[in-house]
Amino acid sequence: MSHSPAPANPSPPYGKHSRNRLLGRGSWREARYVTDLLRTETVGGAILLGAAVAALLWANSPWRDGYATLRDTVVGPHALHLDLSLGTWAADGLLAVFFLVAGIELKREFVAGDLSDRRKAALPIAAAVSGVALPAILFVVTATLMSRGDSGSELGGILRGWAIPTATDIAFALAVLAVIATHLPSALRSFLLTLAVVDDLIAITIIALFYTDSVNLLWLLAAVVPLAAWRLLLKRKITNPFLLAVPALLAWGFVHASGIHATVAGVLLGLLVPVSREVEDDPERHSFAERLEHKLRPFSAGFAVPVFAFFAAGVTVVGGGFGSALRDAAAVGIVVGLVVGKAVGVLGGTWAVARFTRAELDEDLAWTDVFGLSLLAGVGFTVSLLVGELAFGNNSERDDHVKLAVLCGSVIAALLATVVLRLRNRHYRLVEARETADLDRDGVPDVYQSER
Template identity: 90%
Template sequence: MPGSLVGVLRPDPERPLVSHIPSPTGPGHASGKPAKSRLLGRGTWREARYVADLLRTETVGGAILLAAAVASLLWANSPWRDGYAALRDTVVGPHALHLDLSLATWAADGLLAIFFLVAGIELKREFVAGDLSDRRKAALPIAAAVCGVALPAILYVATATLTRGDESAGALGGILRGWAIPTATDIAFALAVLAVIATHLPSALRSFLLTLAVVDDLIAITIIALFYTDSVNLLWLLAAVVPLAAWRLLLKRKITNPVLLAIPALLAWGFVHASGIHATVAGVLLGLLVPVSREIEDDPDRRSLAERLEHKLRPFSAGFAVPVFAFFAAGVTVVGGGFGAALLDPAAIGVVVGLVVGKAIGVLGGTWAVARFTRAELDEDLAWTDVFGLSLLAGVGFTVSLLVGELAFGNGSERDDHVKLAVLCGSVIAALLATVVLRLRNRHYRLVEARETADLDHDGIPDVYQIDERLDPA
């Protein structure tokens, strides 16, 4: 029942293995009643292929990201930890341009701009030609993402306030600056976990997680721009309009020479950095300015400019930019009492509660609210257990959470170290809980996948997509 949470965590053992195929004689059921809209139904074959390709890239990137984080933790807690700190704090760059930054800052401000550039392109494609272009389909991931951001922030504030002990009101105000830390989902880590624990999850659920993460990234960069910018130099910000316009003009004229594109991109990044706004915002702006044609995006035989650009940048972002940032950001010293101190820090407690509890309830609650108020029903092949498992997985926060922690408390500060440990612990707990839930459904979907991927006419397209699209093109 869409209006009740009864049975949310209890999948129906009698659920059919294949989706309901609508009657070819009309949109309604045989009884003449109008068919109810379905949440998280199977998408098109093109969408399924796109999700599969994206999963492979993000899964490999997640494995590299995990390796980088583990390497930094081991080095930071080894007898050679001073060498790690010296490398992280090494300053490079021209002083005259105010770009004499530490390697850790270059990774956070520079390399993560590439990560957000890819996110901006993906967001633009989703709004123009993807699920977010359809208001009905967009309502679900947007509602889930918004609730998945709001509730962790609320729980962080409540938890930090209740556990602050004897700290003064001023100290509490400092702690509350970290309210946005548990709001972000790390899609690379989440998909890496998903690839291991739920290899047969339906593409609709994977697509839902990807779309939710795209909206999540947009909200995160908006939060960074609005709430973690102390002052703004409007002249530098206005100056950034010129290279942004040049970037757009080059792409409109289909000029994709990497050197020519790099010039306005670097200038836009430098001007935004000088304005006082976090430089990663420049990456999102550049991504949103990439031209996207719905006609080309919908053609399975053509590759759009946005798709080609994203295809070239994503391996560098997932395989180098984000892992390097993680290497410099995750190196927290645990030995010598660091872990015990983090357990008593109200900010760290709030982060764990926000990631583990807030994300799960927020995403699940947002999805349920859409079903409740639109009177839609979950697709027949799915169970609310699947949504709950994905909601838990959304609590795997890393890249953006670490970035917001540095912006809130200062890179290298004691509280920032505590928050980093909390992000790692909360993400691990969320991943383990998601593993327990999703593994229960993996065997069921292995049987479903065997039927859905049958290609009896050997044309390279699973028959279930052709049947559904022939009977119900919408």
């Protein structure tokens, strides 16, 4: 799930070289932003991976009962219906911070970023939509073919997981990218980041619409009050974290009580953060939304998401668990969706934009690069595990199969992406070395000078 867009920058729709170029070079500010963001997300991805591995090791050790006991420990006030297990607190509470950051990213993108220009937005939107639709279709087809002979109710239960392979985990993806393709052009990295933002928006919509059993309208209407208070405080430049925490927590609690997944509250709070296009476009200024995002991102990437991963990834493989997952139609559908669906969907969406707009890929890039990124988009984790819990029930047998399938599919996608992107990494290392060597006194490569 997730992810961060490239910053707002006034640039031609398809790059500076041509009106009909896809994935052209962005601005120098964008290149620096992407580089800085990669550092944060890469560290977060490494911590996330470490948390997942720790959970797997503990859950398959002789002390696995201790892991289950910790995950299922219930804390919180019963009177407020907040007596939740630690695993649920991580999924409903900590992930709300992750979605708050995603909401701010969405707001910045739609107001001042690539998604504010419909011509520039066509590429990441088409790629993201295709990269969501095809995995879902392949999941349904695979599960249906493997479930021939099963009852309609059994098949219907399996198909509740159709949305699991649709999400991309940008933290994991960027961590892989940082290792295997350190010299990939910033335009491609920006494309992956912006695509992930649209992917997150679709995932949030799916959770709200398809994984909400019932809605209490009174609690949902009550959430409007703290949301309005949050917006008012920010409009008046009141940024005291203790004051902001009050409406934020109330909004989260009311949305949770309404029956809608509580992480939606994080998205709503993020979308209410004020964003000024004028400030976002000024390379010498840092907007309030940008500063707030930078303050929240380390907590989200370094703590909230890894803790969720720790409680979500602890599936027991020993004792036949892996073999059982291989026979589960839902698990096989997830792997097919992540590995094949994401790659073909993202690549196909990108190709469709090029085909129907008569645009050409930027002359510095190759379709091999796009194929490699499309494979990398199959690295799913955070949102995929969350949807799996919502679809099949936390700690159920099928939920364990889902976790294994998400992990296996993500690893396969990462390995395939490694093979493809490493073929291009040496080429871009040589290109970057030539450009970096050609610096003016201000430290900006000459290739970016026309944009200053």
